[in-house]
Every structure is written in structure tokens, then in C-alpha cells.
Amino acid sequence: MKKVKYRQSTSRLLLLGVAFFFSFTVIGIAQDQADASAQDGDAAQQEQSEGGQSEGSGAGAALGDASNGKSLFNSLCAACHKPYSESIGPALNGVTSRQDLEWIYKWVHNNANLRASGDQDAIAIFEEYNETQMPAFPQLSEDDINDILAYVEQPKPEPAAAQTPAGGAGQGTSGGGVSLNIILGILVFVLVMLLAVLFLVNKTLRNFASASGVVLPEKPKRKPIYKSFVENQFLIVVSSVVVLLAVGYFAYGWMMQVGVDQGYQPIQPIHYSHRIHAGDNEIECKYCHSSARVSKVSGIPSLNVCMNCHKAISEVAPETATEEYSKEFYDGEIAKLYDAVGWDPASRTYSGDVKPVKWERLHNLPDFAYFNHSQHVTVAGVQCQKCHGPIEEMEVVYQYAPLTMGWCVNCHRETEVRMEGNDYYEKIHAQLAKKYGVEEITAAEMGSIECGKCHY
DSSP: OOOOOOOOHHHHHHHHHHHHHHHHHHHHHHHHHHHHHHHHHHHHHHHHHHHHHHHHHHTTTTTOOHHHHHHHIIIIITTTOOSSSOSSSOOOTTHHHHSOHHHHHHHHHHHHHHHHTTOHHHHHHHHHTTTOOOOOOTTOOHHHHHHHHHHHTSOOOOOOOOOOOTTGGGOOBOTTSOBHHHHHHHHHHHHHHHHHHHHHHHHHHHHHHHHTTOOOOOOOOOOOHHHHHHHOHHHHHHHHHHHHHHHHHHHHHHHHTTTOOTTOOOOOSSOOOHIIIIIISOOOHHHHSGGGGTSSSOOOOOHHHHHHHHTTOOSOOGGGOOSSSOHHHHHHHHHHHHHHHTEETTTTEEOSOOOOOOOOOOOOOOTTOOOOHHIIIIISOOOHHHHHOSGGGOSSOOOOSOOOHHHHHHHHHHOBOOOTTOHHHHHHHHHHHHHHTOSSOBTIIIIITSHHHHOO
């Protein structure tokens, strides 16, 4: 009987092409519907937010200009007052319902004179808040005070509801209200059915070919790959050399990373945002790490350094919050600080119940390596960012530099020593400049890469 070649690849490819075309079509439609639904939701939320803002801006409009009042409040009042909660002084929201405007004008212009006149309300407020003397503001006009009142009398903004990403947590829906999970489930079912159909068609055609006497070609047997490899001596030698070199390379790289913690980012017991403190508020690094100027180590700031500011700051500004860290999160971290130092923000007194904060150390040099912060910060004038990176942009601090010996040596080779106004180096600089035939001397040429400088 004549042998007939059997070909089934064409039918398989055709069915697979139909299946993949159908799958990508369904995914594309579902994604378009999901995107449209997300855009509609974002637009509705934006309209709702804008409506809430416009409604809030109307509150207190009869008093004055709330935008100008916000600027005056932040520059003159925010150190002791908050609109919606007590601080050093009382919360200012609702003050116009408690006192008339004429009384408020007198209190702001000179509250001491108002108390001296025997006004019982003024005396009661003074005694209630630990007899804290409020500064007089005679420079504020009545219109300025009205602007401040317009700002503080606005309704307290509601916290923004958490947004759920489209398709997240199994709740994503398409524009028609059909869950994306259901669509994907149907798609998987269809693909499984197509595979089953292909298997049955293949089996049926093979049975039909056997019944018709068609002999299917047999696949030629190939020599196993490992036998071909073993029989080729040159290939064995080359492969062995490549494997040994690769193992040595990766083993050396792994061993050189022992003790290198670049990128280390531990979670601290109290979340401290360098982005807010050093970035937004531009607090100098050495205000908190004051020992870096005069000591070998920069030191961990004591909590009373934090309380220098946070006696009056018990919450963060709303614009400080991010998508990852909300205002409520930051306020909760300030509450942890108060709990650790035993501070009661309501009575503004210390309870004496102090709890230690177990900070996680971030930068840790080996004991055999000597490093002096004051020598670099005070004498050399090295900026903190040189070693610690853009610290003012870090929400959670991480180790920016590798802090390896090679990294330090390269810095010493590239850094020029400042000679201006330094009588100590004047003679040394003249001798070294003559020796090396240069005008600028690097730290390495001053002997800073000698072993005994850091290891002794």
C-alpha cells in the first residue's frame, strides 16, 4: 500500500490562531471598559471634591477673605493655635459663636489690657491655659482679624476616602458592571475547551488514518544530547573552563558583598520622615545630629530634641500627607512620641512615665575602621549628602553609600583639601605642591590613604 504523508499542523495553527485572536479581543474589550469606568469614577470624585471645596470656601465668607486669613494665621497664629484642636491655646474654630467680634478685636490687639479691665471671659481663658501670655497684635486691622476668622471658621474638612484601584482586590468591574474576574474565568474556560477540541480532533484523525490504512511517518530517533557532549572532548574542556571561571567570578562577587549593607532600610519604632523635617521644613541636619560637629559619631537625637518643636506641633499639615502615608498616620506617630516621653497634650504636662525607644541602627562600620564625623564635617566641610545621599528626599531613610574601603579611598583621591585660611596646612601645602608639581592637593596626597589613618 502506498504511504500517504499525514499533515495536521495547518488545522492546529488555524484553531490556535482563532483562540488567541478571541482571547486578545476579549481582554482588550474588558480593559477598555475598565479604563472607561475608572475615568468616569475619577471624574465623579473630582467633581465631588471640587464641590466640597467650593462649599467649604463659602463658609466664613461673610467675615473676610479666607485665603488671606490662612496666610496670616500660618505666620502669626499657628505656633500656638490650631483651627480644630487645642494646642498651647484653644481651638479657634467656633470662636465667633462664643464671643462677639468687638471682644475678639480687643483680645487680639492687647489681651493684657482686656484682662486688666476686669473682663471675666479674658481672665478665665488666661487661667484655663496655664496663664500663658498671648502676644499682642496691634498691627492687625479689623479686616485682617476678619480674614483670620473667615479661615478658622471654615468647616473641618472630611478625611479623603481611600481610593480602590480599578480591578484591585477582586472588586474591579467593567463599564457594564461585569467583574473582570468573571471575564477572565470565561476566557480560561474557552481556552481549555479549545485545547480539548484540538486533542479530540487529533485523536479522531489518527484513528481515521489508521482505519483507512494510511501509515503515519515515524519520527527518527536522535542521539541523546549528553552522549554527543561526552563524545566531544574539546567541548568538555571548553565547558569546564567556562564553568570554573563563572563559579570563581560569582563566588568572588558574593564574598566581596559580605558586610556591605548598601540599601539597608530598617523599619523604625517611630516613623520619622526626613522628607518633612529636612526637606519641607528645611531643618538643618546638625540641629538634631549636633554631635557630628564635635564628636566621632553623629549620635541619635534624644527625644527632648523632638519635643522642642512637638510641644506645639501635635499634628501635621494636610498637604504633607502622601498616597502612602496619610495625615492620620503621621498624627499617630506623633502620638507615639508623646507616649514615649510621657507628654499629655491636653494638660501640657509631663507625667514622668518615660519609655525607651529602640531605634534600629542604620550605618554601622566595622570596629577596626576609624571614622570621625567632626573631622569631615567641621574641618573638611563635607556636606551630609556626600555620604548619606539626598536625605531631604527620603521618607524612610536607607543606607545610600556602600561605605566600603574602596569607596572611601576613591573619595580621598578625588577630594581636594581646602587650604584657604588654614595656617596649619600652609607649610605642608607648599612642600607637597612643590613635590607633586600641582597647585591643588588631594586628601590622598596628604597621606589620608595610609593604612594607619583608619586602621590602628
